[in-house]
Amino acid sequence: MARDGGVSCLRRSDMMSVGMGGIESAPLDLDEVHVLAVDDSLVDRIVIERLLRITSCKVTAVDSGWRALEFLGLDSEKASVELDRLKVDLIITDYCMPGMTGYELLKKIKESSNFRQVPVVIMSSENVMNRIDRCLEEGAEDFLLKPVKLADVKRLRSYLTRDVKLPNGNKRKLPVPEDSNSVDTSLPLSPPPLTESSDSSPPLSPVEMFSSPLSSPVDDEDDDVLTSSPEESPIRPQKMRSPGLD
């Protein structure tokens, strides 16, 4: 980047580490949702990272399945991981990657005792029914068609927020009953269809579901306190199937 600018979504050092395929990992706040994003494309990593940060997630972005396993401590060479340091609430991975595909990464995660409960979402630019089925059968939580949009990420976010403590009851517009800590599971999740949007799709609505719309990462600390616990089984939404695009 020629320009350094003022505050940018990714500090130059972040961009460099993301660019070099390094592991960008900020100190973990246990109250925040932490997402591990895996994509070999730098452009896609930057975009998914921004999408996730805008929805109040902490993000670690890596450029390969191997680095993801390394980060999770699932590669055989490393010593056992410091489990209390590592809290991953969601793993979102591209399908087509050189070396290890997203599907192979999914399998490895589901084979691990530490991380098999973590929801894994697959992203792909290709709407191949067999591929989608295989991933869902292997335990993927969801399948997103690229290019990923804010609405897709918001939907993912919604099934991560099971126990939501609201410090300020007015902050969130989700229909959470006041006398309960749990998220109303009858939330209308009406997801958009998993197709590439045509030009006639409705204009993007502002981020009204979440309390920190389009805030810079600096604001994230004061956001909702989430008590999501990875060991609980996630609410399984309806398996998202892409309508066939012939």
Next chain:
Amino acid sequence: MNTAVARLQRQFQDYIVSLYQQGFLDNQFTELRNLQDEGTPDFVSEVVSLFFDDCAKLIKNMSRSLEQPENVDFKQVDSGVHQLKGSSSSVGARRVKNVCISFKECCDVQNREGCLRCLQQVDYEYKVLKTKLQDLFKLEQRILQAGGTIPQVDI
């Protein structure tokens, strides 16, 4: 001055709308714009800048693979096209993406001539888009410098 700002804003509006209408951009670009805010005012320009760097690199590699008629590495070319299609799709670079679709077809049937044509076309398209977006971002800067705000544009 207010009228100067208004004029610049109108110019910006017309220009960006024309980019969509002429098919240079699609609604994924709108998505990116919507991810930008006061805290991240350079998000879009940074992402597209990375995209254009990516284009240059991938095109150079594919060009090398296509160079020797007797020895074309179509696997490498296919991989390059796949990556280019992916990133162009992610930033809303519609024309670039569309060339990639044809490019992939040529690759699938190992049509070297076709690939070379597509390569040339994709090189042209990304450069044109780069110039257009540079102009767009310059307009944005002029608006901001004149004390105005960048209009939300509903395409």
